[in-house]
Amino acid sequence: MLIEALCFYTTTALAGIAGAVFLTGNTVNIPDAYQDDRFNAAVDKATGYQTKSILCMPVVTNEGKTIGVTQVLNKIGGPFGARDEKRLQALGAQAAIALENARLFEDVLNERNYSESILKSLSNGVITLDSSHRMIKVNDAASRILNMRAALLENETAESILGLSQWMMEGLARVESTGEQDLTLDADVVLEKGAAY
Numbered sequence: 001m002l003i004e005a006l007c008f009y010t011t012t013a014l015a016g017i018a019g020a021v022f023l024t025g026n027t028v029n030i031p032d033a034y035q036d037d038r039f040n041a042a043v044d045k046a047t048g049y050q051t052k053s054i055l056c057m058p059v060v061t062n063e064g065k066t067i068g069v070t071q072v073l074n075k076i077g078g079p080f081g082a083r084d085e086k087r088l089q090a091l092g093a094q095a096a097i098a099l100e101n102a103r104l105f106e107d108v109l110n111e112r113n114y115s116e117s118i119l120k121s122l123s124n125g126v127i128t129l130d131s132s133h134r135m136i137k138v139n140d141a142a143s144r145i146l147n148m149r150a151a152l153l154e155n156e157t158a159e160s161i162l163g164l165s166q167w168m169m170e171g172l173a174r175v176e177s178t179g180e181q182d183l184t185l186d187a188d189v190v191l192e193k194g195a196a197y
Contacts (some may be wrong), residue, residue: 016040021056021069030054031079055080059092061100068096133158133172 017038033039033051041061044051052074059068070092075084119126125142127135134157138150146153146161153161162168171182 017054017056018069018071021058021071022066023062025058025066027058027085028054028056029080030056033052033073042192053079055084055116057085057088057092057110059095059096059099067096067099127153129158129172135161 030036046073054069058066125145126139127142128137138153142148174182
């Protein structure tokens with residue numbers, strides 16, 4: 001399908017053909033744009049462009065929600081046909097996947113930033129370990145308690161930093177074996193350097 005223009009819209013407040021497609025979810029295939037009442041010829045007059053044929057389709061998510069529209073103008077060689085509609089529908093499906101992935105990435109990023117801000121504001125030390133007991137996240141309070149910069153603590157094993165605090169290592173083993181939380185109150189932490197907290 002050779003075309004002169006491809007447009008992609010992602011707003012709900014569109015007027016004209018794109019707005020009608022967005023609101024109804026129906027494909028619009030117009031062989032002569034100037035014969036359709038929804039077509040705004042003022043844009044052509046302002047730009048010097050001449051719109052002849054239009055194919056406009058909704059961009060729909062896997063859940064069936066319309067999130068935008070794709071529109072192609074002026075098929076070279078005549079009006080748009082059923083084969084063109086299938087191609088544009090396939091392009092729209094790819095666009096929907098890309099937009100959904102971008103939205104999911106943004107959601108994950110927002111959640112991560114929210115979690116980071118909570119960790120920074122806590123006065124309790126929080127250390128996140130991976131499956132091999134390497135520290136992958138250390139909040140500011142834990143860094144102060146352990147008297148080491150977070151950057152130096154990250155990627156160190158819990159055993160190498162907290163090895164003298166046997167109750168911590170036993171609690172960690174219990175959590176791993178049972179999958180349940182382990183709570184110990186008012187216990188001393190003895191660091192490798194010999195300082196107790």
